Amino acid sequence: MNTEIDDCIIVGAGPAGLTAAIYLARYYLSIRMFDCGTSRASWIPTSHNHAGFPDGINGEELLDRMREQAAKYGAMREPRRVTDLKHDGKAFTVYCGDDEHRARTVLLATGVVNNRPEGIDERMHDEALARGLLRYCPVCDGYEVTDRRVAVIGTGDHGTAEAQFLRTYTRDVTLISPEGDHDLSDECSSVLDDAGIVRLAGPCGEFAIEGDRIAFRTADGRKAYDSAYPALGSVIRSELAVSCGAKVSEEGCIEVDDHLETDVPGLFAAGDVVVGLDQISHAMGQAGVAATAIRNLLTEIEPLRR
Numbered sequence: 001m002n003t004e005i006d007d008c009i010i011v012g013a014g015p016a017g018l019t020a021a022i023y024l025a026r027y028y029l030s031i032r033m034f035d036c037g038t039s040r041a042s043w044i045p046t047s048h049n050h051a052g053f054p055d056g057i058n059g060e061e062l063l064d065r066m067r068e069q070a071a072k073y074g075a076m077r078e079p080r081r082v083t084d085l086k087h088d089g090k091a092f093t094v095y096c097g098d099d100e101h102r103a104r105t106v107l108l109a110t111g112v113v114n115n116r117p118e119g120i121d122e123r124m125h126d127e128a129l130a131r132g133l134l135r136y137c138p139v140c141d142g143y144e145v146t147d148r149r150v151a152v153i154g155t156g157d158h159g160t161a162e163a164q165f166l167r168t169y170t171r172d173v174t175l176i177s178p179e180g181d182h183d184l185s186d187e188c189s190s191v192l193d194d195a196g197i198v199r200l201a202g203p204c205g206e207f208a209i210e211g212d213r214i215a216f217r218t219a220d221g222r223k224a225y226d227s228a229y230p231a232l233g234s235v236i237r238s239e240l241a242v243s244c245g246a247k248v249s250e251e252g253c254i255e256v257d258d259h260l261e262t263d264v265p266g267l268f269a270a271g272d273v274v275v276g277l278d279q280i281s282h283a284m285g286q287a288g289v290a291a292t293a294i295r296n297l298l299t300e301i302e303p304l305r306r
């Protein structure tokens with residue numbers, strides 16, 4: 001076990017973790033940042049809604065720039081998976097397999113992972129994503145499908161909400177159930193009818209890229225679309241918060257106060273893993289607030305002076 005105690009350990013080096021690292025390092029705090037390397041931002045072919053980049057920016061390039069900025073102040077990303085987290089009332093123990101690290105505070109910036117459609121192989125998935133044939137975030141890139149032919153793979157309240165959101169951008173929206181028949185309440189059906197959103201039963205399968213379209217099988221035969229949005233939910237990576245006793249929502253998102261602190265004192269969270277809008281700007285804003293709250297908490301314990 002490492003006997004030194006850090007001021008803060010950040011888990012996750014996506015936009016939230018990296019922003020926090022830049023702030024905390026510039027507050028002259030001793031930090032470490034563990035990351036197992038699957039930021040959702042690395043999936044972004046080009047983001048057009050991230051302010052400051054009028055021609056858009058690739059997600060990996062944005063992460064590179066943030067890593068470079070953090071490294072400039074001594075905050076290095078360590079490529080390790082954190083496997084457990086404990087709090088003994090005074091400090092935290094962060095486990096990376098058999099290694100243990102102690103910290104006065106911890107920031108969880110572990111994000112979420114989108115569920116993919118079944119039966120699409122990884123290579124095709126990544127190519128479709130890179131070409132905008134598969135998309136996961138209407139808030140991010142609905143604008144890019146303006147007047148295009150769009151499929152939403154999903155059903156129920158979530159599928160309906162996503163299809164309805166995309167109807168802002170195009171008249172040609174089809175909601176396709178991932179498995180058998182749709183599971184839609186009367187309210188959902190009436191919302192979809194009112195918006196002119198077509199429904200098709202599943203199962204979806206036999207995905208293929210055909211020219212500039214993504215095609216797949218439905219109960220109504222093979223169909224091709226300019227873009228398909230899986231609306232299949234996501235895995236919220238909040239297990240470390242749970243293992244430490246912090247409160248999470250019904251969906252599994254970490255619950256925090258206005259300063260991004262959980263109900264475990266000294267345990268903070270920011271970004272997609274927290275209840276709220278899953279966007280880079282939000283992740284960065286939350287990380288700035290959390291990092292400053294961490295700094296203020298530590299200075300109450302012992303004044304931070306040069």
Ligand SMILES: Cc1cc2nc3c(=O)[nH]c(=O)nc-3n(C[C@H](O)[C@H](O)[C@H](O)COP(=O)(O)OP(=O)(O)OC[C@H]3O[C@@H](n4cnc5c(N)ncnc54)[C@H](O)[C@@H]3O)c2cc1C
Pocket residue numbers: 011012013014015016017034035036037038039040041042043044045046047048049050080081082083109110111112114129135136137140141237270271272273278279280281283
């Ligand atoms: C296809 C796509 C396009 C998008 N486009 C946009 C866009 O245009 N604009 C926009 O604002 N947003 C966009 N988003 C959303 C954006 O990517 C996320 O909101 C953002 O990445 C959230 O940042 P985060 O730091 O909270 O989480 P993430 O970026 O997901 O980073 C979390 C990090 O935590 C690490 N981690 C998790 N668990 C552990 C562990 N136990 N130990 C160590 N490390 C761990 C992961 O490896 C990962 O690197 C898009 C998302 C997708 C999927």
